[in-house]
Amino acid sequence: MPVVGAGRTRATTTATNSRRTSSVSSYPVPVRPDLIRSYSTSYRIHPSAMAAAAEGARRRETQLGDLPADCLAQAIALTSPRDASRCAAVSPTFRAAADSDHVWQRFIPSDDAQLLLAALPAKGGGGGGRNKKDAYLGLCDAASAAAVGGDGGCRVWLDRATGAKCYALSARRLSLPWDDGEFSWRFTPHPLSRFGEVAELVECTCLDIYGRLPAAALTPAAPYAAYLVYDTAAGGRHRGLSFPDQETAVSLGGRPAAHHAVCLRPDDAEARKFGGASGPRRGGGGQQVLVRQPRRREDGWWEMEMGRLRTAGGREEEQEEVVASFEALGWYPKSGLVLHGIEFRPLH
Template sequence: MASGGGGGGEAVEEGTTTRVGDLPEACLADVIALTSPRDACRLAAVSPSFRAAAESDAVWDRFLPPDYRAIAPLPPPPATAAASGGKRMKKGVYLGLCDKPVPVDDGSMMVWLEKESGAKCFALPARKLSLPWEDGEFSWRWTPHPLSRFEEVAQLVDCTCLDIYGRLPAAALTPATPYAAYLVFGTAAAAEGHRGLSFPDQETTVSAAGRVVARHAVCLAPTYAEARKFRGSASPVAAMLGTMMHTLGLNTIKAELQVIICEVDTDDSGNINFLKFLDLITR
């Protein structure tokens, strides 16, 4: 249809439109990279053009941590990636870091990525924790465990009071990301017994740059009566009960104790100190 008004106006074809999917792949990739890994996977199902952009290295390079090459160097490109110019490799690196923890620092720590956000996660072995009185009043055994990520775990034989400290460089964490600290432990069979895990409550603290950013009262082994007592309460103990996981039939109780870190100054070159437990008595 020709435009009117004289003066030789330009002809415009009727019904022509520009769809989002018609944009160049680089433009789509820049927009998708501003979302999240989860959204990128969903957008890949919209159309072939969206899929090409959502799976490109330009997108997944934004989701990988800056130091990912030190954690997991790029593997040799497969034939499909070579055919496409090697532009579809980093999504595989991302998923690999999500599916399997990678040992770093000569195996003294495990690192992996949280799949939905890409945040770096860390696992510290018992050897990296500060366990008091290792050669004195307290008695420890270092032994392998089939469910542990590491070669050995610390088995506490007897003590009267126990503090456990862990430390992690703040610069290693993903910026602007809420973090949670977990203590993963198991108890002996019920026949052997343990005491002090259910009462009194234990205390956890998290400090960054020399100041405490989180403090909670928790219960490592609540009884059913205690669980009912705190059900529906706003108590920090009740908030932590949801993280307890009981493994039945294995003669052990595996528990995860969660401490939420809401704000961390990642510009500070110091350390995150976490998981301080007081008044823990066991045998």
Template sequence: MPCRAGSTQHRTSRDGETPPVRFAVDLVVTRASEPRAMAAAAAAEGRQQQEQETRVCDLPEECLALAIALTSPRDASRCAAVSPAFRAAADSDHVWQRFIPTDDGSFLLPGAEKKRKKKKDAYLGLCDAASAVAVGDDDGGCWVWLDRATGARCYALSARRLSLPWDDGEFSWRFTPHPLSRFGEVAELVECTCLDIYGRLPTAALTPATPYAAYLIYDTAPEGQHRGLSFLDQETSVSLGGSMAAAARHAVCLRPDDAEARKFRGGGGGGEDGQVRRPRRREDGWWEMEMGRLPSTATGGEPEPQEVVASFEALGWYPKRGLILHGIEFRPLH
């Protein structure tokens, strides 16, 4: 026992201080806990800064609406899915009022749309091509509506607004009612040898800084009642200011028929890109052929008065009949 007491006394310092081994252990524990304490302090400071910072969702609804109104209808619809705060701002009248064209003489907001309580509903109503608005002369030959994604203006010209060959009587063309026509009537090709179609629209009517494409809207008579519409010598183009020489020309075929096309020996068969464009059938029952594209128009200053000219031409002089022409549409590209 004296030996153990002496041993204990040997491990304890004379003045009662902590033994060196215990001191070293405490020092290691303290140093090891310092990074965790520093990390916890930094996290607390970060949370405090986040609480003090203003997030986008914390902005007033009016500020969010001002920012969203500078985008496009498509982006505004996407913003509505971000959060409830964004939805309230994105659906506000301030945003959608900016997307509705003002009454500047080329676009008249219908009375039915003016009475809608929500500007978003009024905008969506103007994007329905079936409910397009007649503008210009009282003949109802030009209709306009809005592209839903961009808000750009779309135009449809009736057959009476187009320049047609030999349009001097029943010999070549005749205008007849059609149940699928928004204009009430179409131009039916009776018989001709020279087939040229031109549609013109002032560039001032188009939405600035927006690329456009022109489309020929048509149908054909039943099998056996059409002729000369399947040959590969048909071309389309879209030009600015009527300069057809500088316009790109595209080979098209109104009624593709490989068997009848093989009978053709007049050349053709490909435009500048070597491809023959074919039409597509639309949901409203009409055929649609892209005629060409127009780059975006200038945005600054007073633009010089010009016209966009879309043309279709069959190069061969042979009998043609059975084309039912509805019109030409100008629509923005996405």
């Protein structure tokens, strides 16, 4: 039997609940900051997990050492011999690339490679089986430099740090005053000479020395200096080498590049005979002039820097010459100079 008013009761109840829900939702819900902080703290990422994730991402990135050895070798070959040696100390991967033949073949000048490498078997024996790095280091040995030309009067080797070519001209390759007789110059064997002989000045009154080298022979864009390599006769048998004025000059294609006052044999006792001094500075017409002094080399020779220059390597320089000269001013007796030659070496 149906209950009277049941439908109305359910409808009334539903409406009442709806009104309650609407009234409850209209009130603001209280916020609990303490619960929020507790929740966020409980789910915060631990620092060790973050570090592990960062390490994993770093390992997934390509590092410089992960590159193939051929790529590293190609990049190192664009540097210098000094930089390649430094790269070899970074890691085993870098060492394998930096010591490769591809790198060191590039440091050997291509224009003189055949001539230079042909001299290697005589340097330490078994040069034919060397790798390119050992071959390069062998070419940097100035004491056994390769001979250029049939007379052996020009030697060439490589500068170890830069790979630039170095040249040494023997006394026979130089222009000497009155070198057509034994009364001025005498060529004699010398145990310290890489050429086997030197030119000894017997006596002259006009002393000027010239050395010439094609500009194209020098490494382009490399700074160079010319050096006069010499000694004096044993037992003090020399004179006129301390005073008065001595000058050196360097020119490229006839254009002056450097000019200096020098003193081959500083000797105040001899200089006082001419009313001057052979120290770092001396007067001339009331003007102080800086006088360059020689230095003693490890191989026993004296050397005087004659001047500096730099070639651009352009076509206009292909037919030009580099000329380095020494001149002792004044017509007075000079003797006892033992001339080994003139060298052109890069600066670094």
